[in-house]
Amino acid sequence: MSHTFLLEIGVEEMPAHVVTPSIKQLATRVSSYLEEARIDFDDIKEFATPRRMALLISGLADKQPDIDEEVKGPAKKIAQDDEGNWSKAAIGFTRGQGVTVDDITFKELKGVEYVYVEKHVAGQSVNDILTGLDKVIMAMNFPTMMKWSTHKFEFVRPIKWLVALLDDQVIPFSILDITTGNQSMGHRFLGKSLELKTATDYEAALEAEFVIADQAKRKALIREQIAQIAKQHDWLVDVDEALLEEVNNLVEWPTAFNGAFDEQYLVLPDEVLITSMKEHQRFFFVRSHDGKLLPNFISVRNGNAAHLDNVARGNERVLTARLEDAKFFYEEDQQVTISEYVERLKNVTFHDKIGSMYEKMQRVTVLAAILGDKLSFTDAEQTDLKRASQIYKFDLTTGMVGEFAELQGVMGEKYALLQGETADVAKAVREHYLPISAEGSLPESKIGSVLAIADKFESMLSFFSVGMIPSGSNDPYALRRQAFGIVRIIEEKQWHLELLDIETELVKSMTEAGVNPNFDMTKVTADVNSFISDRIRLTLENKKYRYDIIEAAVTGKQNDIAKVIETATVLDAHKDDANFKDSIEALTRVLRIAQKNEINPDHLAVDAKLFQAASEQQLLDQVTVIENAAVNTIEQVYQQLASLQPTIEAYFDDNMIMDKDEQVKNNRLNQLARVAKLTEQLGNLNELIVK
Known part of the structure; x- marks a missing residue:
């Protein structure tokens, strides 16, 4: 039943x-x-x-189903004495199982006899x-x-x-x-x-009793009611799914209604109007068929349609008060120049252990210039990047952002355009916050992307330098999200930035610019590198790559984030190839020998006069070709190294590496070390499991 x-x-x-x-x-x-x-x-x-x-x-x-189980008890030598009498241990065991000593059997386990009883457990109701x-x-x-x-x-x-x-x-x-x-x-x-x-x-x-308990039914009803109102007024409503979910969880008996606000407020940027409606009032905004925002909204009441007009008017009054505040701030903010706003940032604390927001921007300006140079930005791009980095936080001191914190960056772009900044500078001011979530949108522009990387990287260096490192689930300054954002941007742009190697250059440049902080960033290099590497691991885990492939890519000597990700992608693509196992085993055999012997990596001369087998010359010829090849991708590196497999096997078959002749031995070790050096481009191959 x-x-x-x-x-x-x-x-x-x-x-x-x-x-x-x-x-x-x-x-x-x-x-x-x-x-x-x-x-x-x-x-x-x-x-x-x-x-x-x-x-x-x-x-x-x-x-519950009844259970018949065999239960193991004490060893026979404990359960019985020499005369076969049951001990207290045996009696106690059987009593605990609801049986008697008459039910005991003996079974051998690993050479020792133990007490066993069959136990019937009746299922509970x-x-x-x-x-x-x-x-x-x-x-x-x-x-x-x-x-x-x-x-x-x-x-x-x-x-x-x-x-x-x-x-x-x-x-x-x-x-x-x-x-x-x-x-x-x-x-x-x-x-x-x-x-x-x-x-x-x-x-x-x-x-x-006016409760729709099924969340899905309630949400479908809200969606249907919104569609009916939109059709009735010939409006377009792009239903925000996150807002719909929130509204759905605020009501038990939903009734949608519409309201309006004065057209005078349409002078405000759409983002201000939408934020006022969506974030503060949980209203759905509406547009005309040509995409223009209309002075109307749709909301959802937790109740029936009784006195709905009064409800609408009440909501209109609340929205109007908020829009009136927004209009006031919008007009007042434009009376102040960007340079004045930037000056105010000297009194805005980024963190009491780190300094002001103005000081942070100065460091970001230096870092952004370094990154732009490494990415071969044009003079015009460097000029726009420098300007964006010098002002990008200015809107934090505006009245609008003070009232609507959600609009930071957005209002920066609006005000920058109104005050004559270039479109690229204004866009970067908005984009530097991106991504704002793990899967959030990334910056589109080159300048916005570099500024986003520089801002996030500076935050990590600063917080780590003053000992504020995330631990466990504690990450109050969202440094994990910021590091993940850096990795995502670099992967998306396919920029080859050895971000993990620029701290020393950054500190030198800050010193020259006179904007050095009162803490030492160089001491946290290893910690920051490890922190970013963990975010690379997360990126690769999200791609469902094998653990050993991830470790091979991340623990290698490559500091170019895009190439680390590319390495894992290439290894994953070839892991099921017929020759993958043999190729990796051949290369890791070389690595093991090279790593066990002291070899100066800067002096890897190989003397062909000392060769004793044809495979030695063949390996030298192939390695020389690879060393001199114009290789652009990790895929090309993999193909070249995999092609060495038969030659490496022949090399080991034909030659005793640790030859009695010291010159011959060292020559062969140098030859293998050159192969090992090439494999560094494929990460730490010793981490791969190919058995």
Whole structure:
């Protein structure tokens, strides 16, 4: 016989951003609990609103399956004395297993006889198993947790009611002073409490009390209502999925409506209007068919259509007040020059251990110039890059960004254009923040990309220099995200920057420019390099590359980030080739011999007069060709080195490397060392597993 079980946790309103993760966590924990308890089930359906998390579990087994198992006890020499009498250890063991000494058998294990008994364990009923869900619920964790009343227990929000219904039977357990029952709550304003007769009544019973518990149904309804309003007014609405998810988790009974604002506010940049509507009011903005932003919005009420006009007017008033503030700041900000804003940055602290934002920009200006030079920027590009690096944080001191922090960078671009900066400079001011998330958009322009790299790299060097290094999950200044952003930008642009080798050059240039910080950046070189290497590993892991391939690429001597990634890509592409194993084994055999012997890498002369076998000359000829070849890609390097495999094998077959003649031995070691040096372009091949 199978059952349907309903679990509902009623709480005070949760923040929208925790609703979905919370129900996912509950489903995972309950599923794991049932699996560990050996209770079979067919499906778990999730329900969630701001005030509840619920699971409807169908096809639940009546009980655990019975188990017949063989249990091992003490060794025979401990279980019986010399006369065959049972010891206390044997008696205690059997009693603990619910059997007697008459049930004991002996079996040999690794030359020693042990006591064994056959044990029958009757499966518990599903009712008994479900009473343990209190511990599952109380083990949940959330980004923010609350205590209430005099309790020490913490949860996402205070628990108000619990439903635990197996078909039509209440499963009893308690959390603090809340005991399970069959009573749930409808909509806070439109509904009332309700009694559930069976678990399967849940969704329909709640809907009758103005709660759509199914998140997917609620979201689809919101989407449909928005589309209806847009069609009615001939608007275009590009529904923002993140906003839709947030709004969906703010309501239990959604009713969409539209409102308007005065056209005078359309003089504001679209980004300001959209931020005011989306980020601050959770409104969906609308456009005309030619793409122009319209003075209208769509919002969603947690309730029915009663007095909807009043609701719309109230929302309009709130939005108008915010837009009036934005208009004021927009007009006031334009009365101040960029140079004045930059001057104000001297009083804006980047971090109290590091200095001001102005000082940070000075260091970034030096670093950006170095990067631009390494990337062969034109004079015009270097000029724009320098200007962008000298002003790129200026909008932090504007009134608009002070009120709308989300617009930093965006307003910098707007104001820069209004004050006559070039389009490339203005765009870089906006793009230097990118990417703002692990998978976020990357800068498009060359200047914006370099400025983004320079800003992020300077932050890492500065924070590491003052001992503020991320540890565990603690990363308050998002340095991991910034390092990952650097790696993503360099990979996207395919720029060959040996970023990990420029710290010394940077410090020298800062000294010459008179902008050296009051801390030593050179002392953290190894830590910063390792930190960035970890982000390269993450990039490669996301590509699903094998662990050994990742380690081979990352732990090599290559400091060009793009080439490290390219190396892993090439090795991964060839790992299933028929000759991959033989090629790598031949090269790593060379590496092992070269690494075990002291060889001066700067003096690897090979004297052909000392050759004793044709394979020696053949290897020299091939290596010389490779050394002199104009190689541009790691793929070409791989093909050239793989081509050495038959020659290397012949070389080892024909020659004793550690020859008694010291000159011959050293000549051969030098020859192998030249091959080993070439392999450095393919990372640390010793890390590869080719067995």
